[in-house]
Structure formats: structure tokens, C-alpha cells
Amino acid sequence: MIAEYGQLALTFALCISLALAIVPLYGSFKGHQTALQLGNPLSYALFLLTAFSFWALSYAFWVNDFTVVYVATNSNSLLPWYYRLTAVWGGHEGSMLLWLLTLSGWIAAVAMFSRSLPLQFQGRILGVMGLVAVGFYAFVLFMSNPFERSLPYFPVDGRDLNPLLQDFGMIIHPPMLYMGYVGFSVSFAFAIAALMGGKFDSTWARWARPWTLAAWLFLTLGIMLGSWWAYNELGWGGWWFWDPVENASFMPWLVGTALIHSLAVTEKRGTFKSWTVLLAIAAFSLSLLGAFLVRSGVLVSVHSFAADPSRGLYLLAFLLVVVGGSLLLYALRMNSVRSQARYELFSREVLLWGNNIFLLTATLVVLLGTLFPLVHKELGLGSISIGEPFFNQLFYYLVIPFALLLGLGPWVRWKQQQVQPLLKPMSLIAIATLILALGTLAALQSIQANLALLGLLLGAWVGSSAIFELLQRLQQFGSVKQGLTKLNASHFGMTLAHIGFAVLVIGVAMTKTYSVETQVRMKAGEQVELAGYQFRLVEVYPLNGPNYKGEAAELDVSYKGDYVTHLHAEKRFYTVQRSVMTEAAVHARLSRDLYVALGESLNDDSWALSLYVKPFVRWIWLGGLLMALGGLIALCDKRYRRRSAEPKATSEPKETADA
């Protein structure tokens, strides 16, 4: 019965979302107070019903209720309990339910934390989110119902969760990613509410900033976890594949990053208004486009859910209504808006404009690379595929000017900056950059004009600029110590996120340049050397897991004769799904990863193994973590938690302003 209750709750939730889409919006246009005030209780009800529905599906997984089709296709009685629970979002239907849960969660959060906003504005935000919710709830209920039963003939046991998803990274990757995707619906709703009101002072931007930051930070974590998962689980040491679905998550991230910066300009300076609105619409539109690409089967990807044209058709129609409608509204409303603030050529505004241009170009590159094969084929020009070299090369070109600007940006004032005062700090940073980059390569005994040098230079430039700028800013408060207590959190957040970017760039460049790998054939007791490390295969023995069988290899690694570590790599055969998975052995240090994947058994007691030494690969995820942490710190800024609504937008920027 629990599953039926879950479906019932979901049906109620659809009705509530309809009410949420109509009532507060009606109230906002008619000035009807009671209708506006209904927004909050409706939002809470929506969340509670969805949470109950989600619990009901989780319960069905918990008790192995294989009469529910979705449970039977995605779980198995031998699956450990924690994977049974995460199997809830292991397939299309359940992951859509998770999507609904995050959407209703964001709606409830907006209702709770934006009570200080003018009621009319808040009503419009909730109404817009309600409209989005109607589309998704109807999609789940009518086209991908996770509670469908297969009575009276139901399977005795389930088909098991895809072994690829039986990993810790997979437990939290999708929820984080969805928090990010769906979180951009809040920024979107703020922008649409502002468009509806037709009032474009900078207040909406101030209100939208913390929400955008929150969504961005979840998306950052989600993408990072996905990359980390791929590295551990796919068994060939890669961390980013330019897969269409990865691209689908990367595009909203790029636009979201642009949006964070553009919101700062709109809030502080009252310019870039129409641009910021467009970015807010674009970030959520790209999230929706991602959902469409993953779930409609128009592209080939390892992530694709089973393709079903009717689902794709529905999502496309939904996309047309939401994205097309909001872009039309944008076109009709925006042409009357004028920016009043003026700024000189060398000013923070212009540098942030540059930031936006590069981020948007990057988005365009990813979008083209992802959709071009589709367009090419539909034009009747035949099948093509666009791979890594295309993306990598264009990103090399983009990241150089982007990082150069990024090192300069935080030093430059709003409105106008004289060149003279910057000469000294900039030359100091340049010197520090050279010392850091060349010093690192000298320590590795490999000074060459290669990608690693470029990455180190860019990373050191951005990183040292961020640190010097923070120190200099802290000193303005009298002393560094006093500054630490007085400087606002968003400035710390910005610095940390920029350092995170520097770390990421260094990680990518170093890994790309200095990774070495080899495929070898080994017998127990044999030894292979790679990049100075000796890998000795100690033994290989059979393995018996709850829902898999397999083999495990034990290796000892030493470096120039000194024992380093012991590695344990597995190769599993999942009996129900009949698929083979590698569990790579990873020994992680900040300076390098040792990575071993166990391959095939060869006829004479020997085994094929893949060995990798990947310098600085941790820095990639560390950089992502730092960026997310920076977002979190910025989110804690006191300015965002003022109880009262801001009186009026100040057109004079504060000097401590950050971007």
C-alpha cells in the first residue's frame, strides 16, 4: 500500500503545484493580499507531499518490494542496504522524483527565507517556480511514474542496480547535481519576477545573489563528484570525457559562473541589467536542455536513460514553453531598459564584462561541440563526432586570456582605475608567478616550454594575485589581524574561489603533461617499473561479494627501493546484470596518484594490469572543492541575512565592494 500512498501524495502535489502557479501570480497582478499570502503554505505543502512520496519509494526499495516495476528493474535483494536506498535515483523515474524533491525543497526554502521581500515580488517568484513545478510533476506522474506495479505477475527478484552506480561517489553525485540544476530555477524565477514587474533597479540582483551562489556551489560539487567517480570507477584514469551529458552539466556551470559575476555588477553599479537577466534565464534553460538531452535519447552518451520519444517530445514542449516563453518576455520587456551608470575603459565593469565574454564563449564552444553532430546529421550531411581535441584546444585558447584577466580583476576599482598605482603590485605578482612556476618545474627537474609551464604560470598568476590582493585589502583595516574580523565574508569567498580556479588549472596542466601509464602482463611475484615506482604483484585471489564475484590483486609499491604503499585492485563480475566492473586501486597524495586497474586473466596464471602515475591529479578536485568552499563562505556574508528588506539600491558603490 505504501507505494500507492506515495503516488497519491504525488498526485496531490501536482494539484498543489497548480495552485501555486495560479494563486500567488493572480494575487500579484490583482493586488490580492490573501492570494499572495497563500504562496508560503502552498510551498510547504508541496515540499512535504513530495518528501512523503520520496520516502514511499525509498521504503519500497528498503523492503525489496519487487511488485513495483521501478524497484524490480533497479534493485536486487542481495544489494547492500545503502545501495538499495541510493538505487532510488539509479534510473529515470526515480531520478525524476529526486528532481521533484529538490525542486520542492528549493521552493520551500524560497518561501521560508524570502519573507523579508515585498510580498508581491515573493508571490511572483513562487508563482514562476510553481509553473515550472507543474511541468515536472505532470511529467513524472503521466510519463514516468516510479510507483507503477507489475501485479499480478511480478518478478521474484530484481534486475539489480547498474554496477557502475554502486559506488560512494554515485550516492551523492546526483543529489548535488540536481540541487545545482534546480537551484538555478530560483535565479530564473527572480529574473522572471523582475521582468513581470518591469522594475529593474538593482534590488532584484541583490536578492538573487545568495540563491545563485547556493545553486552554483551545489553544481560545482556535483560536477566535481562526477569527475571523481568516473576516475575511480571507469578504470582508465580519466577524469573528464567531454561526454554530452557532462557537457550538459558544464554549460549551466559556466553560465552560472558568469551570472554570479554579472549579478555583482548589476547589484553594485546598476548596469549590465538586461545581460544579467538573460544569463539568469540562460543558466536555467541550459539545465533544462541538459535534462532534455539526457532523457530524450537524441545524443549517444554513457549517461543516457532509456530513450522514449514521447518523453522527449514532452520535455521539448516544456522547454519551448518555459525557455521560449521567458525569452519572449525578455525581448518584449527589456527593450525599454537603459543602464544609467557610466564607467571608463579600464574599470572593474569592463574586466567583468571580459569575464562574461570568455565564459559565454566557452559555453558556446561546449554547446556547439555537443549539438553540432546532431545538427549536422539532421541537415542530412551525415554522422560526425566531435571529440576531446576540439574541446581541449579551444579551452586552451580561452583559458589564457581568462586567467590573465582574473589575476587583474580583483585589483581594479569600479568605474575607473588609474594604471599607475597598479604597476607596483602587478609587477610583484608577475615576479612571484615566475618564481613559483619555474621553481616548481625546477624541483621536478623538467623546465620546458610545455603545457605544464603554461598551466603553472597561469595558476601562479591567479593564485598569487588573489593572495596579495587579500593581504593588501586586510591591511587597509589597519592590520591584517583587524582586517580578518572586519572584511566581509564574500571577499574571502571570492579569494578562495579564485585560488581554487588556480589550483584546478595547475592540476589539469600538470596531469595532462606528466601522467604516465603502461599496460603490462604480470605474474605473482613479478615487478614492473613506471616513473621510478616499482609495482610488485604480490598475489591475485578470488573474491566473493554480496552481489558479485571477482578477483582481487595485491600489489606492493616502492620508490627507489623504499616501500611506499600497498595497493588493492579489484575486478568484479556482477552476477545479476552480468557485467564486469573494475575497482581501481588508488594511492593518493597531493603531488601524485598511483592508480592500478586489474584487467583480464591471461592463460598462464598471469594478469593484464594497467598502471598509472598521475602527478597533481588531486589538484583538479581540490580546486573544485575550494571553489565550492569559496561559494559557501560568500554565502555566509551578513549582507544576505539582513532581516528587513533593503530600503533602496545604492547607486554609489561601497569601496569594500567585491565581485
Added chain:
Amino acid sequence: MRKLAFFIPFALFIGLSVFLFSGLFSNPMERESSVLDQPLPAFALPDLQQPEKIWTPDSVKGKPFLLNVWGTWCVTCNAELAYLTELREQGVMIVGLYYQQPTDAAFGEVFDLAALQQEVALKLEQQGNPYQWNILDKDRTLIFDLGVTGAPETFLIDAQGVIRLHHIGDINPQVWQQKLAAAYQNMQE
């Protein structure tokens, strides 16, 4: 003009939607073969069972036939042997192109022709033999030139030696009826 500029995002989005819409109704896995309507690429490969006999494009053409890429290691290929044999009995000419998997000397693998011949003969005896003869493509050169992505794949080749159809995947009664039979009949006339 300035007013119109704000419609650009909307227009771009609508344009994109058209492609997304048409993309919904085509299979992304489907690839047009680049060898369609091209004559067979040049090759000179030995017969699997009689290696002294060398097959070339000129020596295989003359009659429309199916060129079936297969291997004993390929499970799906083995599954289609029975139906292909049935087709042979109905008078369809089928030539096998044997897909030899790479041998890796580093892993101690050596190519053993006698063992392969025995294995193939045994397999065809058990499952049925649809092939007039088998061409051995040891280094996968012809397979590469034909743009084969895996096994089984089948090419329909007309009497002039021109490739008319490229089918990826196994051949079963349904595929034969829907995709291949009509084209093959046309060539017969």
C-alpha cells in the same frame, strides 16, 4: 534595431528547437556508411580454408551477394549463423569475411592458422554453414576500409561489385524482410 536585438536569443532558441525536434525521431546510434554506392575497396586476401587462394574484388564479383563480417569469438555472429544458413538454402549467396581479433605478442599470443581453420570448420559444422567461402582478414585491413565498427555487420554487394547496403548488427527474419530482401530481389532482376 536595438529593440530587435533583444529578440535574438529567442530566435536562436527557436532555431535550436527545430533540430532538437527532428533529432527526437532519428536514432543517434545510426551512422551512414561512407562506403555506400562505392565499389569494393581494393584488397587481396587469402581464403580461410585454402590460404593459397587469393580473393580480390574482381574475383568475388559477378553475382549479387552478402558479405558477412563475423568471427567465432562473436556471440551475436554465432546466433545468426542458423538463419543465414536458411537464406543460403533459399539461394542467397553469402560470403564470409572473417574478423580475426588482434593478437598481442606482448601477451604471448601467436596467430595459429591451423587452429583457426579447425575452430571455424567445427563451428560451421555445428551451427550450419551459410558461406560459399570465407575470406580471412588477418590484419583487418579490408574491415578497416569498409568502416566496420564491430561484428556482425553485413554488406549487400551488387553484380558490379558496388556496395549497396551496410547493415550493422545481426540478420534475423525481421531485418531480412524489412531491410535487405527487397534490395536483394531488385539486384537479381
